[in-house]
Amino acid sequence: MLPPVPDSPRHPAPTDPPTTETRTVRGRSANDVVRGRQHLTRDEVHRLIRAARDNRQGQRDALMLRLAFEHGLRVSELVGLRWSAVDLVHHELRVTRAKGSLDGTHPLQGDTVRALKRYQRDSGRSAGLVFVSERGAPISADGFRRLLHRLSERVLGVKWHPHALRHACGVHLINQGVDLRTVQQYLGHANIQNTVAYTALTGRPFERLSF
Structure with a gap:
């Protein structure tokens, strides 16, 4: 076999024809553009819960959405929640945070306590993981994502991701006038700059301005 002939300056190797690419903004999907924001509103969350x-597992699914919103849970924190962290006597939830965030203890709302008690009674389970499949297997983070995708597309017309429930919690607290330090502790932010970012998602810093 003859060795390859090197390219000659007088006879350059042909180049591939230019291609046309369809580019999207990095990190943004079509759903991001349609939503126009990264957080659900309180009313939207309640529509999803209803x-x-x-x-098929409506009691469980509604409770998962409620806890994710009311306690600003990441999807991994939600699916990893155990009954040992739920105190139905003192109405408290011990939240074990992921990603280097700070753990904390939250008060449980009255409606949430009643929903937890019903779910515990009807499921016949009070130990281990709070949320499991019909066969008793753990619910994966991807499983909850798919559930929320289907539900939000049906109810709100666009797919939402689970982290939008955590964002919804932060935005709702700030809109309610809760101070930044309290919101920081509630969401488990080690750095308050992560909490400050939520103020940009609300109109509250500018509410005293007039034109």
Whole structure:
């Protein structure tokens, strides 16, 4: 076999024809553009909770959405929640945070306590993971993502990701006038700059301005 002939300056090797690429903004999907924001509103969350009750595992699904929103849980924190962290006597939830965030203890709302008690009674389970499948297997983070994708697309017309529930919690607290340090502790932020970012998602810093 003859060795390859090197390219000659007088006879350059042909180059591939230019291609046309369709680019999207890095980190943003079509759903991001349609939503126009990264957080759900309180009313949207409640619409999802009500709609989730019609699911095959409606009691469980609605409760997962409620806890994720009310306690600003990441999806990994939600699916990893255990009954040992739920105190139905003193109405408290011990939140074990992921990603280097700070753990904390939250008060449980009255409606949430009643929902937890019903779910515990109807499921016949009070130990181990709080949320499991019909066969008793753990629910994966991807499983909850798919659940929320289907539900939000049906109810709100666009797919939402689980982290939007955590963002919804932070935005709601700030809109309620809760101070930044308290929001920081509630969400487990080690750095308050992560909490400050939520103020940009609300109109509260500018509410005293007039034009």
